[in-house]
Amino acid sequence: MRRLVFPAALVALILLAALAAPILPLPDPVRQDVANRLATWLPGSPLGRDEFGRDILSRILWGARASLSVAFASAAIACLVGTTLGLMAGWFRGAAEFLAVRAADVVLCFPPILLALLVVTLLGPGTGTLILVLSILYLPGFVRVTFAEVLSARGQDYVEAVRALGAPTPRILSRSVLPNIAGPVLVQFSLAVAAAVVVESGLSFLGLGVVPPTPSWGLMIRGARATMEQAPTYLLYPCLALTFTILSMNLLCDALRDVVDRKGGSRIRHPRTWTDRVLPGLFPARDPAPLLDVQGLTVEIATPGGIIRPVEDVSFAVRAGSTLAIVGESGSGKSITATAVMGLLPPVAQVTAGVARFEGRDLLGLPESERRKLRGGAIAMVFQDPMSSLNPVHRVGDQVAEAIRAHREVSAEAASREAVELLKRVGIADPDRRARAFPHELSGGMRQRVMIAMAIANRPRLLIADEPTTALDVTVQAAILELIAELQRERGMGVVLITHSLGVVAEVAEEVVVMYAAQVVERGTVAEVFARPLHPYTRALLAAVPDGDAEPEGIPGVVPRPDAWPPGCRFAPRCPHAAPACERMPALEEAGERLVRCVRWRELAG
Structure with missing residues (x-):
């Protein structure tokens, strides 16, 4: 938890400076003073003036408000919608899974700039349009993270116990599932905010984001491009502000990842009593005894x-x-x-x-x-030679299904369907056709993936x-x-x-x-x-x-x-x-x- 203190303090400082901009004794960020354009220093303007004589320090702080507002708003919308879709897809599967996950895949197919151009062309530039674009861009990340975490959580004993008690689905999702997947979702949110700051600046630089005269770091960099030779520091200041913000947020993301990452066993040593009170279940308890x-x-x-x-x-x-x-x-x-x-x-x-x-x-x-x-x-084991570990006279799908039926009482048809899903899960293309293949018809990498599918069939x-x-x-x-x-x-x-x-x-x-x-x-x-x-x-x-x-x-x-x-x-x-x-x-x-x-x-x- 101590790793969070320094990056959290840096991000809090940036947010505080942005929030305090209206009450600080700063010049109006949009008021022009052409007589003092490109001035390197003036009383009350320690960083100088831009190409229209506007105060640079004031525009940087007000630009932070614009950039961070867009970033947090878009990340919050993407988090809310994406987490909801991921919950529905992971819990109900079937049509909900198909619609949510496939829709996320479709969005991922669009290059971000092309998607932005498409939306701006239809709706016109502006802050609202920019928030919509970024929300769409970061929505798939939340869907995929939540979907994977729900799939993992739904099979846990504590969830099954609540279901056995007859609790309604909304209560199970809100009280048992959502608190236990909050950690990865929180990390995804921090990553989305950091990325949104960069994308917002880039789109504003291209004229697809914040509309002048509203201050924005991207707009400041765009305006400074034409005056680089006369006033190079005008370009330096917004770049430094953007770099410092991104580095601070990346440090915070890394610290959050290390705190909530279930693999970081040696990093998580002490109980987090205050977080358990504020956000129960955010950091799942780790069993100190070895597995x-x-x-x-x-x-x-x-x-x-x-x-x-x-x-x-x-x-x-x-x-x-x-x-x-x-x-x-x-x-x-x-x-x-x-x-x-x-x-x-x-x-x-x-x-x-x-x-x-x-x-x-x-x-x-x-x-x-x-x-x-x-x-x-x-307990499952993956052997080093998949060719000798797979039975050469049986189709690979049948062998995966056999591993399922050896430990669970399911029909042959259901086991075959699950085998195909497992082959798909381990990254085998065209799993329906590959399930009917014999081991010698697959490459070494595919055979090894089949072995992994057999090993994970019963959630070891x-x-x-x-x-x-x-x-x-x-x-x-x-x-x-x-x-x-x-x-x-x-x-x-x-x-x-x-x-x-x-x-x-x-x-x-x-x-x-x-x-x-x-x-x-x-x-x-x-x-x-x-x-x-x-x-x-x-x-x-x-x-x-x-x-x-x-x-x-x-x-x-x-x-x-x-x-x-x-x-x-x-x-x-x-x-x-x-x-x-x-x-x-x-x-x-x-x-x-x-x-x-x-x-x-x-x-x-x-």
Whole structure:
């Protein structure tokens, strides 16, 4: 909440200056004094006069009133109408969804300037026309944000409980749904206001907005263009006012986003008692307990040569709405850790130590029938090879429908319809036709999207994604990651991301676990680990990432086999900092907010 203080103070200062313009001892902003045109300074006019002798300071403050009035009015109208349409579309679906969402898509197809020209041509320029244009421009954003949030909220238990009590729909929407989606809508409103200030100035500059002699920053910039050589400061002042306003509003938008963003788990630490009193439900309470808590997980496999441990003493925790990445070279034990948590280990492997709790329930101690109910339901997994994960003899739509029917009692027809909707949701074009296709008829990116559709079919609270972008090109990889992030934002899902790509980790994850040779060697927030890695293996992984023209540094050697772990530190044979002290097995030590498994981390960090 402290992050809001500074940007909110800046925006409040701007609003106060604009509101106080009529009572401040300023000259009339429209009174002309041609004898003093382009004067750089006069008594009572510290910023000088414009091309008609009008006071620049007065016009800037009165221009702020015009610009901000248009921006707030248009954003408020767009917010009111768009939120209402989004509520109706997300709650009632069907025709309401089609009309609201498709209408928003149609508006988005029009370039803003062309739409403004069309409306101005029909209605003529003026403040009222400008508010109408901006309201139409920002309406789709509110519709889409509200629609997505309502879809997420309507399936929550607290909404179902109110419905079970027989509450009327208007009361459910106003008391249960709307307060819980107010955060994202508020962020969207702040973004719309900031953008509207820029668009208003641009349209007024083009003669499509505020009509002279009403002061406006856009009109001031337009008038100063002809006198740039004689009086360059006349152009500077409105540009500075516009820049300062936009920067202040952008800072406020960023702070609001960080406060209400469900993914920012580490940022939201304290209860917001005063906001709960003023706007109950604006900031949904976050459960302090982790969604998934893995402690001391060890997996053993009996081989003719003896017992091997591909996973040893692995611990991590994932909270709802956050992303934890597990990184390391092939053979480090990342995927086996995930399959152990899911209860999908092959018969030769077994968990011999540790616990894995999901929402407080011990996954490892559950009977198989209970685990089966969780898999594909509350917990879902996306495997790294979609071609081998999809059944080649069944159509992809049937496989998605099967995932639905495995956890819900719905008819085959209803499951097929929902499967098509899911394929559409994950961005597959022509989902009706693609649902009838076999896996080999789809591209790698499409098959991966099908796997994600199957994983999210039953609205999981935890998604484990094992190399979801392996063998995909960069554009498809970005689309897949954006899709997972979008689903996470909508549903507050916890995500465990297993990947080799540190670039992906830096982009989407909050915490990272670095594994090497079956063990966790470093764990902490992505920002801290990437900025100051403590373990030599983490440093080596980061150095191996291509960075501009710099030549990446390879890591000599390979990850040892589980039946041939070296004594002591398992990275020592490949480590340039190995010393005699590394001959004993290092423990996982606390290093501030992080954990590191290295006996020399203190001297290497220094």
